[in-house]
Amino acid sequence: MRVLRPLACLLPNAAKTAALVILNRPLEGEILKQFFNISLFKAVTDGGINRLFTCFDGQQDKYIPDLITGDFDSATRPVLDFYQQQSVSIMNTPDQDETDFTKCLRITVDKTKHLPVDQYLIVGSMGGRLDHHYANVATLFKAITITPRPVYLISSGNLACLLPPGKTVIQADTGLEDDWCGLIPMGCRCDHVTTTGLKWNLSDQPLAFGELVSTSNTYSAQQVTVETDQPLLWTMGYRFSEQASEETG
Structure with missing residues (x-):
C-alpha cells in the first residue's frame, strides 16, 4: 500500500526532501520559491531555463539550479552563459526518442539516489500545447519504472500523479x-x-x-x-x- 500526501509540499513547514524539475511553460514565482526552499536538487530542461531566468528578474543569483539538461534548441545563449558562470552543470541530451522532461527526470533520479529525496516536483508542466501536456503525462508512465517515489506535475492550481496498480x-x-x-x-x-x-x-x-x-x-x-x-x-x-x-x- 502506498501513502501519499500530495499537497504537503506547499505547506510552510514542508520538509526539505524534494527534487525539483522545471519545464518550459510559464512559472508561478511564489510556488517556485517554495519549491526551491524545500528541494535538495534542482534541475531545469532546455527552454525552462529561459523561464527561470525571467521569472526572477533581478534576483536570478538567488535561485540557481544544480543542473540544466536538454538538446538546447530553445535555451538562449546569454541565459546559458549566465548559469554557466554560476557553476551550474550543463548536460547535453540530444536523444530525440525521449522528451527533454523524460531525459531530465532520469538524470535527476540518478543524481539524487544518495540523497533523502522522497518526491519529485515538476513545475511548468501543464497548459499550453496539448501535445506537450500529454507528453508530460506519458512521462509519468515511464516514471513509475524509473523511481518508486511519487512524481507530481504541478501547475496553475492543478496537481497530477500516476497511481500504480x-x-x-x-x-x-x-x-x-x-x-x-x-x-x-x-x-x-x-x-x-x-x-x-x-x-x-x-x-x-x-x-x-x-x-x-x-x-x-x-x-x-x-x-x-x-x-x-x-x-x-x-x-x-x-x-x-x-x-x-x-x-x-
Whole structure:
C-alpha cells in the first residue's frame, strides 16, 4: 500500500526532501520559491531555463539550479552563459526518442539516489500545447519504472500523479485542497477501480474513455483510498497562499 500526501509540499513547514524539475511553460514565482526552499536538487530542461531566468528578474543569483539538461534548441545563449558562470552543470541530451522532461527526470533520479529525496516536483508542466501536456503525462508512465517515489506535475492550481496498480492512500488534509479531484484512465482501460473518501465512490467499477471517467469528483473525507488494477491518473486542485513561500524563505 502506498501513502501519499500530495499537497504537503506547499505547506510552510514542508520538509526539505524534494527534487525539483522545471519545464518550459510559464512559472508561478511564489510556488517556485517554495519549491526551491524545500528541494535538495534542482534541475531545469532546455527552454525552462529561459523561464527561470525571467521569472526572477533581478534576483536570478538567488535561485540557481544544480543542473540544466536538454538538446538546447530553445535555451538562449546569454541565459546559458549566465548559469554557466554560476557553476551550474550543463548536460547535453540530444536523444530525440525521449522528451527533454523524460531525459531530465532520469538524470535527476540518478543524481539524487544518495540523497533523502522522497518526491519529485515538476513545475511548468501543464497548459499550453496539448501535445506537450500529454507528453508530460506519458512521462509519468515511464516514471513509475524509473523511481518508486511519487512524481507530481504541478501547475496553475492543478496537481497530477500516476497511481500504480494496487492500493494508494491519499491524504487530503493540508487545508490547501481545492474542492475538486478526478481519476482519469490514461493509457489503458482500468477494469477494477474501488475508492473511499470521495463524494462519488467507485466499487469495483471500470474506467475507460468512451465509458465512465471520474471527473469533477470531490471529497467526503480527508483520506481517500484508490485501488486499481492498472495505472490511473489522479488529479486534484490546490489553493496556494503566498504566505507559505514567505514563511519558508
